Amino acid sequence: MDEARHERIRAAVLAIPEGWVATYGDVAAEAGERSARVVGKVLSEDGADLPWHRVLRADGSSAPHILDEQHARLRAEGVEIRDGRVVLAHHRLASGWLSRR
């Protein structure tokens, strides 16, 4: 991954406000990426200092290895979780959140 793409992805995640969430695909689109996988890749390698817990799968679920921590953090921000999935209808950020600040 070249540095520019890497940083755009980090910037998109960083711009997600507390109490809101976005899917990996949303972040990819926001950062001009064509692959949601790459977003997960970046977060796994260089996401420790980002609000990575606000990034979810397209169905509102989360990967098994981070599930506990993610849910704990989200609940602390008032994000509603039902049947193991975040209620995207209530907390999903509208596309363009990065530019239209």
Added chain:
DNA sequence: CATATGACCGCCA
């Protein structure tokens, strides 16, 4: 170059 492996996604049965 070929295969495998993921913090993934959309479609279809």
Added chain:
DNA sequence: GTGGCGGCCATAT
């Protein structure tokens, strides 16, 4: 509602 499958794309071997 669930799984399966193909597509996706960077990295590792």
